Structures are given as C-alpha cells and as structure tokens.
Amino acid sequence: xxxxxxxxxxxxxxxxxxxxxxxxxxxxxxxxxxxxxxxxxxxxxxxxxxxxxxxxxxxxxxxxxxxxxxxxxxxxxxxxxxxxxxxxxxxxxxxxxxxxxxxxxxxxxxxxxxxxxxxxxxxxxxxxxxxxxxxxxxxxxxxxxxxxxxxxxxxxxxxxxxxxxxxxxxxxxxxxxxxxxxxxxxxxxxxxxxxxxxxxxxxxxxxxxxxxxxxxxxxxxxxxxxxxxxxxxxxxxxxxxxxxxxxxxxxxxxxxxxxxxxxxxxxxxxxxxxxxxxxxxxxxxxxxxxxxxxxxxxxxxxxxxxxxxxxxxxxxxxxxxxxxxxxxxxxxxxxxxxxxxxxxxxxxxxxxxxxxxxxxxxxxxxxxxxxxxxxxxxxxxxxxxxxxxxxxxxxxxxxxxxxxxxxx
Amino acid sequence: xxxxxxxxxxxxxxxxxxxxxxxxxxxxxxxxxxxxxxxxxxxxxxxxxxxxxxxxxxxxxxxxxxxxxxxxxxxxxxxxxxxxxxxxxxxxxxxxxxxxxxxxxxxxxxxxxxxxxxxxxxxxxxxxxxxxxxxxxxxxxxxxxxxxxxxxxxxxxxxxxxxxxxxxxxxxxxxxxxxxxxxxxxxxxxxxxxxxxxxxxxxxxxxxxxxxxxxxxxxxxxxxxxxxxxxxxxxxxxxxxxxxxxxxxxxxxxxxxxxxxxxxxxxxxxxxxxxxxxxxxxxxxxxxxxxxxxxxxxxxxxxxxxxxxxxxxxxxxxxxxxxxxxxxxxxxxxxxxxxxxxxxxxxxxxxxxxxxxxxxxxxxxxxxxxxxxxxxxxxxxxxxxxxxxxxxxxxxxxxxxxxxxxxxxxxxxxxxxxxx
Numbered sequence: 082x083x084x085x086x087x088x089x090x091x092x093x094x095x096x097x098x099x100x101x102x103x104x105x106x107x108x109x110x111x112x113x114x115x116x117x118x119x120x121x122x123x124x125x126x127x128x129x130x131x132x133x134x135x136x137x138x139x140x141x142x143x144x145x146x147x148x149x150x151x152x153x154x155x156x157x158x159x160x161x162x163x164x165x166x167x168x169x170x171x172x173x174x175x176x177x178x179x180x181x182x183x184x185x186x187x188x189x190x191x192x193x194x195x196x197x198x199x200x201x202x203x204x205x206x207x208x209x210x211x212x213x214x215x216x217x218x219x220x221x222x223x224x225x226x227x228x229x230x231x232x233x234x235x236x237x238x239x240x241x242x243x244x245x246x247x248x249x250x251x252x253x254x255x256x257x258x259x260x261x262x263x264x265x266x267x268x269x270x271x272x273x274x275x276x277x278x279x280x281x282x283x284x285x286x287x288x289x290x291x292x293x294x295x296x297x298x299x300x301x302x303x304x305x306x307x308x309x310x311x312x313x314x315x316x317x318x319x320x321x322x323x324x325x326x327x328x329x330x331x332x333x334x335x336x337x338x339x340x341x342x343x344x345x346x347x348x349x350x351x352x353x354x355x356x357x358x359x360x361x362x363x364x365x366x367x368x369x370x371x372x373x374x375x376x377x378x379x380x381x382x383x384x385x386x387x388x389x390x391x392x393x394x395x396x397x398x399x400x401x402x403x404x405x406x407x408x409x410x411x412x413x414x415x416x417x418x419x420x421x422x423x424x425x426x427x428x429x430x431x432x433x434x435x436x437x438x439x440x441x442x443x444x445x446x447x448x449x450x451x452x453x454x455x456x457x458x459x460x461x462x463x464x465x466x467x468x469x470x471x472x473x474x475x476x477x478x479x480x481x482x483x484x485x486x487x488x489x
Numbered sequence: 490x491x492x493x494x495x496x497x498x499x500x501x502x503x504x505x506x507x508x509x510x511x512x513x514x515x516x517x518x519x520x521x522x523x524x525x526x527x528x529x530x531x532x533x534x535x536x537x538x539x540x541x542x543x544x545x546x547x548x549x550x551x552x553x554x555x556x557x558x559x560x561x562x563x564x565x566x567x568x569x570x571x572x573x574x575x576x577x578x579x580x581x582x583x584x585x586x587x588x589x590x591x592x593x594x595x596x597x598x599x600x601x602x603x604x605x606x607x608x609x610x611x612x613x614x615x616x617x618x619x620x621x622x623x624x625x626x627x628x629x630x631x632x633x634x635x636x637x638x639x640x641x642x643x644x645x646x647x648x649x650x651x652x653x654x655x656x657x658x659x660x661x662x663x664x665x666x667x668x669x670x671x672x673x674x675x676x677x678x679x680x681x682x683x684x685x686x687x688x689x690x691x692x693x694x695x696x697x698x699x700x701x702x703x704x705x706x707x708x709x710x711x712x713x714x715x716x717x718x719x720x721x722x723x724x725x726x727x728x729x730x731x732x733x734x735x736x737x738x739x740x741x742x743x744x745x746x747x748x749x750x751x752x753x754x755x756x757x758x759x760x761x762x763x764x765x766x767x768x769x770x771x772x773x774x775x776x777x778x779x780x781x782x783x784x785x786x787x788x789x790x791x792x793x794x795x796x797x798x799x800x801x802x803x804x805x806x807x808x809x810x811x812x813x814x815x816x817x818x819x820x821x822x823x824x825x826x827x828x829x830x831x832x833x834x835x836x837x838x839x840x841x842x843x844x845x846x847x848x849x850x851x852x853x854x855x856x857x858x859x860x861x862x863x864x865x866x867x868x869x870x871x872x873x874x875x876x877x878x879x880x881x882x883x884x885x886x887x888x889x890x891x892x893x894x895x896x897x898x899x900x901x902x903x904x905x906x907x908x909x
Contacts, residue, residue, distance in 0.1 A: 102513045104834045135757075143767060147757035151824040154831025173831055202770030209795045210773050212725035215625050314723060317621045349558045358554070360614025363622050383622050415562045422565025422583050426516050430838045484625075 084448055085275050089282060091291040093262035096442045097269040097278050098434055098450070106177050106271035107431035109169030110188055111439035113266075113294060114259035117163045117232035117373075123247060125239015126255045128161040129204050133252065134168065134187040135159070136196040141186055143196060153179050156432070159187070163224070163233050164373045165443055171432045174272045178281055185285035188260060197249040205245070208238050215312065215483045216381065219321040222308060223379070223481040227323035229304050232297075233375055261292025268439035271431030298374030301325065307480035311487055318389045318484035320382040322477035329371035329444045333472065335457050336465040337369040337376070342416040343408050344399060344475065345380065349415070351399045356382075362392050367475075373444060378475060386485050393489070400475035407467055417458055424454045495847070495857050496686040502700055503674035506693050507847040507857060508686040511840060517682025517689075518582035518840035519592070520848040521599055524675035525667060526575040527648040528708050534658050536616060536650020537666045538572040543612040544604050544663060545570050545577070550597030554608070557594060566591045570598070572648045574782070575852075582841050585683040589692050596696035599676075604667060609660040620652045627728045627892045628793065630720070634890045635730035638716040639787050645713050672702030679847030682840040717889040719896035727799035727893030731777075731790035731806065733884030738781040738853040744866050745878040750779050750788055751825035752875065753813055758824060760809050765792065771802040777810070783853060788884075800897050807887065807901045814879035817872050829867050833860045 085097045115127050136143040150157050150170065157170035157180075168187045172180045211217045221236055228234030239247075267286060269278050303325060327333040345352045345367020356365035362384035370377045384392050427433035428451040437454075441447050449457070480489070494510045527538040547554045561568060561581075568581035581595055623629055637645040678697070680689050736746045754761045754777040765775045777790040790810065794802040836842045837860070850857045887902045 104513075104837050105831075144758070144763065147763070147767075148820075148824065151756035151758040152827055154827035154829075156831070156835070171835065173834055199768075199770045203766060203773050206726070206771070206793070206795060207773040209725040210793050213627050213728075213793075312625070315625050317618075317625050349562050354555070357615065358611065360611035360618065363615060363618035384618055385621060411559070415559060418563050418565045422567060425565075425584055426567065426582055426841075429514050429516060429840075430835075 082450070083275065084450065085278070086442075086448065089262065089286055091262035091287060091289055093286050093289055094266045094442060095269070095278065095282050096266060096438055096448065097275060098438050099269075099271070099273060099275060100431070101272055103272050103431055104173070105171050105431050106174050106269065106273045107169060107171040107435040108177065108181055108184060108267070108269045109167055109435050109439055110184055111266040111268060111443045112166045112168075112260060113164070113264040113296065113443055114166055115161060115163045116235045116237045118259060118296065119235055119255070122243075123251050123255060124236055124243035125204070126247060126252055127166055128237050128239070129200070129244065129247065130252055130256055131159045131161045131166050131168070132200050132204060133192055133197060134190045136190055136193065136200065138186050138189060138191045141183075146183060146186060149179060149183055155180055161237055163235070163237065167439065169432075169435060177273055177277065181281040182285050188265065188289055192249060192253050192256065194249050197252065201244060201247075204238075205241060208241060208244065211238060215315070215317075215319045216383070218310060219319045219381070219481050219483045222310060222483070223321040223323050223479060226306050226308050226481055227304060227377065227479040228301065228375075229306065231299060231301050233301070233372055260289070261294070262289045263292050263294035265289060266439055266442050268435055268442065270434040270438050296373065301375045303478050305478045307489070309482040309487055312484055315484050316386070318384060318386040318482060318486055320389060320393065320480065320482050322380045322480045324378040324475070324477040326369050326376035326378045326473050327371070327469070328374055328376045331376065333465070333469045334369070334371055334376065336461050336469040337473070339413065339416045339420060339458070339461050340408070340466055340469060341367050341369040341378075342419055343412045344403060346419070351403070352396060355395050355399060356392055361388055361395070365392060365396065371444070378473070378477065380477060389486060390489055404470055404474045404476070407463060407470065410463065413461070413463060413466070417461065420458050421455050424451060424458065494686065495859065496690065497851070497857070498690050500673070500694055500698055502698060504697055504700070505677045505851060506690050507677070507679045507851050508684070508689050509681040509843060509847055510684060510686055511682055511837065511843065514683050514838070514840055515584055516582055516840045517585040517588040517680065517684045518580070518844040519588065519595065520679045520844040521579040521595065522576040522677045522848045522852055523579070523599055523671055524575060524705065525577045525670045526573045527646055527650070528574050528643040529666060529670050529706070530643065530646070530650075531662065532709070534654055534662055535646055536655040537658050537662050538577060538648060539616050539650040540612055540658060540663050541667055542570045542572040542577050543616055544608060545598045545602045547608040547612065548603035548605060550594075550601045552594070552597065557598070560594055561591060564591045568595070574644060574648055580841065580845065588680070588682065588684060589688070592692050593696045600671070600697060600700040602667070604660065604664050606660055609663070613655065613658070616650060617652065617655050620650060620655060623649070627722050627724045628791070631728045631730045631791070631890055631892045632789070634718060634720065635732050635789060635888065637714045638718060638888045638890055639713060639732040640782070640785070641713045642711045643708060644710070644782055669703040670705055672705060673697065673700050674702070675705065677848045677851045679844040679851065681843035681847060717899045717902070720890070720892045721894065722892045724893055725795065726793045727796050727891055727895070727897070729792045729794070729799065729803055729806070729897070730890040731810070732787050732888040733810070733886065735779055735786040735788045735882060737784055737786040739783070740786070742878055744870055745874045746786070746882065747779060748822060748825055748870050748875045749813060749879050750777055751828065752817065752821045753777050753809065755825045756828055760813070761806065764809055765802065765805045769805060771798055771805060775806060781853070796894055799891075799893065803897050804901045810884060810887070814876055814883060817876050817879070819872055822870065822872055822875060826867050826870070830864060833863055
C-alpha cells in the first residue's frame, strides 16, 4: 500500500492510497462546499447543483454522462452535506481513465437553463419524499434548532419556496465562487498506480480555475430550544436532541466516537440495555457528529408517544452517571474492539477507504491509514474519556419532536 | 473469479456448509439460513418468526444475553439476526483470525437459544414498537401491501409480523415454532473470507454437528389479497407500487429476465430513470427490481411523486413497463452486462456479500454459481433473448397499490398484451 499527496498547479489537492491487491479502484471529488456556505436567498443551491452536475457540459449531454458511467459499470453517486459535497465512483481499474474524465465533467457543468428548469421538479419531489420520512424531518429540524443563527443550521435540501424561487444565474454564481481548485480534493483509493493518477489528474483537472478556499468558522453558541412538529394521525414519536461535542479538528474526536459507542450504539450500549432491550423503545441511540469548526452529540429516540417522557428521563440518567463516573475498563475494551473491527471491514473496499481518505484531507489535511486508525483507537484510555467529559459532558440543549406530541 | 475456491459439505446431521477462500481480504463473514421464517407463522400469529429473531439474541448456550453480547463485541463481530419469509438469517463478520472463536457463540444462538419467559414480554414490546414506527413510513407500508396483493399467503405476508396479531403470540408459540422448524437438514451456512475451508468446516462441525432439531411441517397457503388498492395517508407524496409476474432465480431464462429489468431500471441510463425522472421530472425515486421466491418471481416497481403529478407519473411508468419489448438495443444490453460484470468482481471485495451469495445460491439452486459461470451466462445473452422474455412475460396483470391522500385512476393498467 502506498500513499501519495500533492497539489496541481491550480491548487487542487490530490490524495491517493494505492493498493494493488484489491479488484477495483474508487475515485471521488470532495468539494469543500455545502449548505453552510449558502447565503439565505439560495437555500438548497448546493444540493440542487450536485444534481445539475450530472447534466453535463458542452461536450457531454446529461444522457451521455449517465450512459458512459453505466457503460463502464461504475457504482457512482454524489451527496451533499453541510460541509462537503462529494462525487464518487468505483470501477474496475481499466476504466479509471473514462471514469476520471466523467467525474471531472461533473466539476464544470454547463448549467443549461432547460436542464435547470426540468431538474427543479426532481428536487421538489425529493423534498416531498423526505417530508414523508419522520426521522429525516427530525434531523433537518434539530440541526436548524441547535445551530440557530449559525451557518450549520441551514437546510441541505432547502424548501419548496427557496427552490422554486432559485434562478439558474444564482446557481452559476454559486458554482463560480465555490467550485474552484482550492476547494476541491481528488481522492483515489484502490488498484491503480501513481503515474496513472498523475497523468489523469493533469489531463482532466488542470482546467478547474484556481481560487480561494476561505470559509468563516463562527463559534457555535449553545441554544436552549425545543420544537415539536405535530403529525396528526401518527402513532409513533420521534425525538432528536443535540448538545455540544468536539470539533472535527479536535483530537478528542476519537474518544468521542468511542464514548458514543459505549453509551448509545445500536446494540450492547448503555442506552440499548436500559431502553431498547426492555422494549421501551425501538430505537435509542447516541451519535457523535463532526463538522468544520463544530461538533455535536446527537440522540435519536423512536418510541410509543406515552413512553417518550420516561425514555428521555432514562437517557438523562445514563448521561448523568457517565458524566459523574466515566466508563468502565470493560466497556472501553469492548468499544475499542467494536470500532477496530468496523475500521478493518470498512477499509477492505476501495469505496470504504475513499470516504476516510477524502474526509481526513478535507477536514484536517491529514492522512490516516487503516493501521494508523487502529493504533489511535487502541491508545484511547479512560483518561482521554475523562478529559472529553470535562470539556464536553453528555448534555443536550436542543430537542425536536416529530409525531403526535405537541410538547413534553 | 479464477482464484476462488468453494467447498461444499453436508455434515452428518444434514447441515450444508459452503466455504469460499478469499485470499485478498482480511475479514471473514458467515451467513446462516435457518428454516424458521415467517411462512411458518401459524394462522392468526403473524410475527412469531419476528419474535424468534429477537429472542435468538437474548441468551443462548451457557451465556446470558449480556455475556453473549460482550463476547461477540470483544471478538469485533458485527452481526444481525433478521426474520425472512423462508428463513431466519444470521449474518456476521469480523477479522478472519477471530471467526473461529465466534462460530461456537453464533451456533449457540441458532441451535440452543434460551427462549426465556422473562425475555418474552420485552421482546414483544420491542417488536410492537417497531411495527408502530413502520406505520409512519408510507414507502415501507406500501411494499408490504404490494407483496400481500402479489403472492398468496403466507408468501405475501410481512416477515416482521402485524400489529393486529402480535399480541396473540405467546412464548409457547415461539418455542414451538423453533422446536418444530429449526433443523440442520434444511439449514445452510455460507462462509467467505481469508480462511481455510477445512479448518472452517471442522469448526462448524464441532459447533453445529450435534444439533438435531425438529421435524418441520407443511405450509398452508391462502389466496393473495385483491388489488388495485389505495390506502389513504396524509403524505406529501403519493407512493405508487406496481407488481407483475416474472421468473424465479432457478429458471433457465432468469438471466434474460434480469437483463430486461436492468434495461428498465438498472442504472441512471435505464428507461425508467431517463424517461420518467430525467426527461419529465416527475419524481425523485422510480425503480423496478426482481424479487424471487424459490418457485416464483415478481417484479416490484415503485414511484414516489407529489400528489398533483401522481396520475401522470403512474401513466408514464406503466407505459415504460408495457413498452419494454419495444426498441431494445445492443447498447442497452451492453450497459447492463458491464454493470453486472463489475458487480461480480466487486463482490470479491466483500466477504459479507459473498457469504450471503454462497448460502442463497445453495438454497435456490442447490449449488453455488461461480463468477465465471455467471459471466459466461451474461455474455451469451442476446437482444433477441431479452425481447423474447419481454414478450413472453409481458405483464398480463399489473398489481397496483397506492398510498397517499387521493386514489388514482387505474385504467392505464388494462392494456393489450405485447406483440412483436
């Protein structure tokens, strides 16, 4: 396995982890732009633009882009988050050239008016689809509530109103500003060699304009808020809560990941044993989410409406015990074993390595091999968990409900 | 793959063990198919298999629930137990050096579960909560109704059970379900990873070899529910489900059917995605896929669309389904072949996917399809083969279920059979 990192003359970063023993190769552009980078009158433009990228350029039509990816048997897609928009594909090694060319087309689309008008319908349909998924509604709203007044609170999808009002010119302006080489990382993982990566990157990525990758990282102010979205006729309650946790750049993030496994993993955690295992809820979890300049503890509870208050109380008690007493050595060892196994299994596939490779570079300009990650996980001890809890105790300050309850 | 080595053995108690050595990976995965699925739920007790799945993790052999959970976590075993129609499926994966230590614990779960009285009520509460949660997910509810209108019961039943029947089930029902149906003769284990076939088979023999199990029983069928059907739900979208007859995995023309449905919905250049979503912007999600039981197959189609465009979406989707045999091209077929070959090779990077295929192939076909076999069958498909399938199996009847505020007109479902 070999690691390479370098920069093209336009400033575009390339990170590659090359492993000749695997069967496929994955490549992806990690663009440091997302919902947080939108000014309010273009809410949803990052995600809409991600769709429009697949509409092609002057050389390739939308049909061509989809057809060519399918012709090489690519597993490909794209996703938009608060911090990063990702475009990726996994293929057999002989098709890396074609795949890189098509991925590069996605970085500089034509953004034609007729494509824009048609795709707007698809975006409105996607908003409708997520509207019918209570857990997604809860996530969208808990982000807006927890990060009220902060860019991270901005919706990824936007609203029917913001998307309807959005113009192609506004999208072109956003694209010009955000899709410059300083904001883009090309990650490649799997079965290829560095000479091929260099040649393909030079050929297909050099025309991406250089620019500045500056992003403001305002501090997050703790909000104490709650909001209930009432779904009449629903017989089930969904609750999401958030509190402050380590930033993506903080080395405490590893301890945070382990603590979330100990407290709120979907099996074998304290929340599992106290809430799910006795049948009080079908889901009760704690996760740690990292963002550029921020981090959250996020809980998710899904249960019968009548049991909501009791379950929230149980969660609160678990948090208090952990904040006061920390975790046991047995729990910690179990969590280290669980997380280590996940790292190894995920890392077996180039597609699994790609997200780690690109994510580490975009967030921290660093590289961590599977062996590095395993070593870090093995090294986390009770003292790190204690310093984590001193700085970021398990504490939620925002609550969002979706379901029949109007309040707690 | 040319480097793949598959070994199949039937143990003395009748258990089938299929092992594939994969040299280029660090992990190993195991899939256990045990014939205790929901098709064996007694009439009026839908959800028995779902409760069994939950209880299999709650204490087994010498270990309590917590001991079992801790032991597997310490071995880094990612696992799930889920109820299916024919089988309860245990799927587990960890690093290859630890799978041997995990197998005895997994064997306890599948052959010697405690099925304790005091675990029953919490397990029932949990399954009931999950069923309640499902009521708020129109897309998942739709899939359940569509199956019930497509297959005769119990094949169309939901393997997770129903809210109306879950309360009628007792711990005795679950024990009886397990004691009657769990048996080695009909159980298949697939293991794939960087392991030795001999050592792994020996390890499974040691863990499962003394298992005797029950006698099994016949399945009683009853007619499928009628359609078209509409379920009123105050949702943002109308969710449209369509189903029609196709072929099971074991059928000699199965790969022709697979190619036809790939052309309809296999990638972003497929007909449904291009003509319903990309060219008309009618929906975000539109798809069709083959679903196979052992002796029959269906295609299940889905489109989710905002209510005022739902009628148009239905008609556009049905037009693509009805017109599948028209204008088939070499290019369309070549694309779906490329995707299949790529998927075959990428499966060699996932021990979990591979162990599941080993077990499922053995269940459906009695043997494992090797990548080279599949590749040559895919290579040999011609446009004419696909057209022949599309004409011969053009949907005579399309089952439709919709969920949303208003029902849709269904006249577009009635149409003449395809002609060449």
